[in-house]
Amino acid sequence: MISPRIISIVVLLVGLVILPHFLKFHHQDFLIFLGINILVVVSYRLMTLTGEWSLIHIVMMGVGAYTSALLSKSLGVSFWISMPMAGISAGFVAALLCFPLFRMTQFYFLIGSFAVGEAIRLAWIYFVKPFGGSSGINNVPPPEFWGLDFMEPIIYFYLVLTIVTICLFILYRIENSRIGLTLHAVHWQAPLAESVGVDTWRYRSLAFIIASLFVGIAGALKVHYLGIVTPHQFGVGTMVFVLIWVILGGYNTFWGPILGAVVLSVLDESFRTFEALRPAIYGALLIAGIMFLPKGFESIAPKVRAWWRSSRASPSP
């Protein structure tokens, strides 16, 4: 007897495997970046479990992207090594930043993390060697494996699908392990947690490092498909979108941020025909969303389920 959740996940995965074959043109690429962004938001949520919201997450993605790009381009390291290295280096940088950042909490942490991130970005622009300044590093080679052509969207999509699924699984395990419970405790009652022996500083740092590690991997995935990494990709503008996805999707469940990223990215893409007016429509959407669904898109699910039940309970003739 397998639990319905497992079944639904399997179905979902199968669906994702065949999905790209029904998509045409640029929609396969859209799917690839969506997959990467999902890893970004889910790893970000792990960070927010401790109640701290940072603005440096996307810069950590950049750290990963730059690491992988530099390793594979200047040192000729294979993608399969440079990708984990991307994660590790991002995690390492995060570990270094823990000391200054976690002296702050709440709003001060938000802005402090923003400042550090922006400083890192400026460093990429300022030090043309090795970061290539504003135009960054281009011609980053795609992965190689059994002579597969990773410039083909579908093939790269499968790569992304595999890696992202694994990462999501790990993140899910962590959240539902003892560590997840402790992070929760740190968020809601830091003093009480401390008093029963929880080192809150350590757990905040842990969450930050793990989140950075996975977003670093996401960065590697991005750069090896785009073939180019620039400081412009990791500006606060991009970070704002991550915030939007997580908050509007809802950050109380594991699935909320994913929902947010998917729904909003699709809408944004469909607004593109409005060209210059698009941001306004998007902005109005944000406000509407937060006003009418303060708990995020995820809060629809229970409602729907309830409605479904009631409608089945009393079948209309």
Place this chain on the structure above:
Amino acid sequence: MTKTPKEVFQARFGRRRFLGTALAGAGAAILGSFPRISIAGTKTVKLGMNIPMTGDYAPWGLPGLYGCQIIANNLNTDGGVKIGGDRYMIEMVAYDHGYDTEKAIQGFKKLALQDKVKMVMMLGGSTVGSVLPFAMRRKMLTSTLLPSDITPETPYLVAPCESHPLYNVTGVEWLARKNPNAKTAVIITTNDIEYGKQSAATYNAAFEVEGIKVVDVNFHGFDVVDFAPIVSSLLAKKPDIFCMATDVYTTPIVEQLFHQGYKGKIVSCTLDGYQDVIAKTSKEFVEGLTYQFPDFDDPALNKPGINFPDPGGFDMAFNKDHAGEWSAVAWEYPSILLNWVEAAKAAGSVEPVAVTDAMKADSSPPHTFGPGKWWGKELWGLSNAVVGDWPVVAINNGKARIQEFRSVYNWLQKYNNVLKKHMQALDLRTV
């Protein structure tokens, strides 16, 4: 170009206009999404623009789309263009990537695969970098305004119009000849690679060739709100020539020069909206200010050999609907469109590869300001940029006027080693 701000504003806000503006996006979208009902016996060829229409870079995208729509409409109302025995209506399809690499590649694929466009025009820089692998593999003709995007691996990437920033040498040449006793210069530019450092290198080379010493170069970020400090520090070097290798910030910089009592010569890359500059300073102060981008109602552009049909009319048409939005790209993308038309006629086909070959086959390709030459091997390993004559513009009692056309090509033939040296000094990619 010669409208008072007031007219500009009413042009924009005349009842008709206002709606027009508000719906411009939607309108253009509809133009893009529905194939034009074509007259019997004519086909439609789609040309793509993968450009920023929102965000900081919008000024280097949207005006180009407007310009191209004007040219396309003109060609279509004349019954389209005759290519290989068929009449083709030209349709512009645009995608807004907001200068985001992720969206750039998606937009490019949308245009190439879904809309089946025959050429994609882009601004250049990182957005081009992100589409190149796919574009070159697909042999899709792609145009950029930044020749520095060209590498030996990019045979289908061409820079047929603006050879940024190479043309800047002409301005320096002209200025130096007019002021033989100018000995020192300072350069102000942005700290980015694509625009700032490329320009700085070019100006360094140009000044060295003229025997003028560059005493200070200031690379500033895009976050500058007040130019007083930078200008003060540059003026402290007492330069004879003040060189602005930038576009967005020219007005505030000139304003500061004015307030801080600068007496020497000014050379700039662009001077978009120079009436504002005059309004902020004085006719006398900007007199003789030298730069590179002419008004299109300039009579000098009616001389034979200019490859742009009725510049004056184009200028008028543009300002009728998009007053105050004019920037260099407003005519540069159209000019590339015209290059494509010529090449397609020559090729007798609209297929990208054929058109590219036809373009490259032409030993003196039509450049906006006269016959040009394919060039670039010496710097980027592939001669896919068209360089030819470029106008030197100077302000004569409140009006921008072309002083003369000078050959960028000849300069490059003579001095490309100097240029190369200075590019390498700034860690810029060269072969």
Place this chain on the structure above:
Amino acid sequence: MALLEANNVTMRFGGITALDDVSFSIQEGEIRGLIGPNGAGKSTMFKNIAGFYPPTQGDIVFAGNSICGKTPHAVARLGIVRTFQETTLFQELTVFENVLVGCHLQARTNVFSALFGADRAKQAKAKQKALEVIDFIGLSDRKEQLASALPLGSQRALATAVALASDPKLLLMDEPFAGMNTEETKHMMDLTTKVVESGITIVLVEHDMKAVMGLCGYLTVLNFGGLLAEGTPEEIRANEQVIEAYLGGTA
């Protein structure tokens, strides 16, 4: 030898002196009342012991070694755990989960063993422990309820349970009886005695004199940050200064 010794503890915030050269010692297995009018410095003393901030001067020695300047979690690891004024709980967790968090010290794990379930045995033991504690405080029948759903009395009990779960040597209880009705108080007193009988030393700060007198074998009275008196409930009841202080405090 004493389990906990406070030696000449002084605590200043900017200008005000919250504790002024206070010394006392607590024997293993006793249940000690720390009383005094409002602002006498009881809570400050608590926070000093529990490591929320180090005393400005003086030393606090636990089981023979100084715990000054140690962080709360470090102190907790040594076996000193506090409960909080009001009911500080993980309101949105169930009773069971609350206690499970309390088991942190036995159950804490690293990312990898958490990932590969290498800590399964450990977690099982923690869960077992949690159930025992819940049973001990008599909340077994409500262990799946949300903490926020419990009545005040049970919430206090739960708070104690969370503390007990990290099996402390010394339990600091901050006003456990505040705002309780007689019946709840009764129940809480029984619980407290049970805890002491299970071999845990208790220090409690309390205003409810009846409860304190009933529970504690020995009292320490603070006033204006200074040590006013020490002694058995009877001695304290008879102590002029104490009465004076309380009247002064209440008047």
Place this chain on the structure above:
Amino acid sequence: MELFLQSIINSFIQGGFFALWAVGLVLVFGVMGVVNFAHGELVMVGAYTIWVLHAQYGTPYLWSLCLAILLVMMIGLAMERFLFRPKQGDPLGGLINSIGVLFILQVVAHVVGGTGPAKQVAPPYAGTMIIGELLRIPYQRLFALAISAVALLLLWYFLTRTKLGWSLRAVAVDREAAALQGININRTSAIAIGVSGALAGLAGGLMAPMTNIYPTMGHNVLITAFIVTIVGGMGSLSGAVIAAVLYAFLHTFVTVYVSGTIATMCGLLIMVVVLIIRPTGIMGKRVSE
């Protein structure tokens, strides 16, 4: 020497602007607990108002300035009433709302002004004051400096010497306590964002004749305002003003003698250092246990 003196003057002028930007942000955060990401856009709207009224329709500069202040104040009040008030006690919700407003205002600016090169406004007070052949101050900047100084003084008076100002400060210190004392939170919030909007409009109006006016000009404003407010202490207005001037000096002198990019980096790093040493800013109140 000349450069040194000139830089000092420049620093003060810049400091005045930084202060105007930052103070508005501090007020709204202090009183409402909302980080108004659209603050920079409010400044932008102020600048555009001047461009439309003064540069296009020839309305006298001072009138346009007043109207700009009024308009932006209105926008602020509307935001408070319809976006922030319903989201009381939900800072993230407020944040998202302000981001939404940011997007919308940018597009409005785009529709009004179109794309193309940045909009410019000719300075109503042309000419330059020359002191002893080595100091040159444009009258426009002198005017801006004076007005911002006056505005800040008025604000200081309002907050320290009037009943309303006192209630604002009370709410900023402790919302609940203030509410218990019968202070109307909604009213104070409205006043706070009204004042903040007015200052933003003023800043935009004063900047308009000296800077590029374009839809995304608010970005730099916001970042600078953040740095200043953090260094100054999020709760503290005097701190914001001091920090603004200090930061202006730092930025100006590093820009002049080293490099603009380095200057910005320094700003950010100093901000982090301040946060590490004193997480509530140089003038901020200590957070107690």
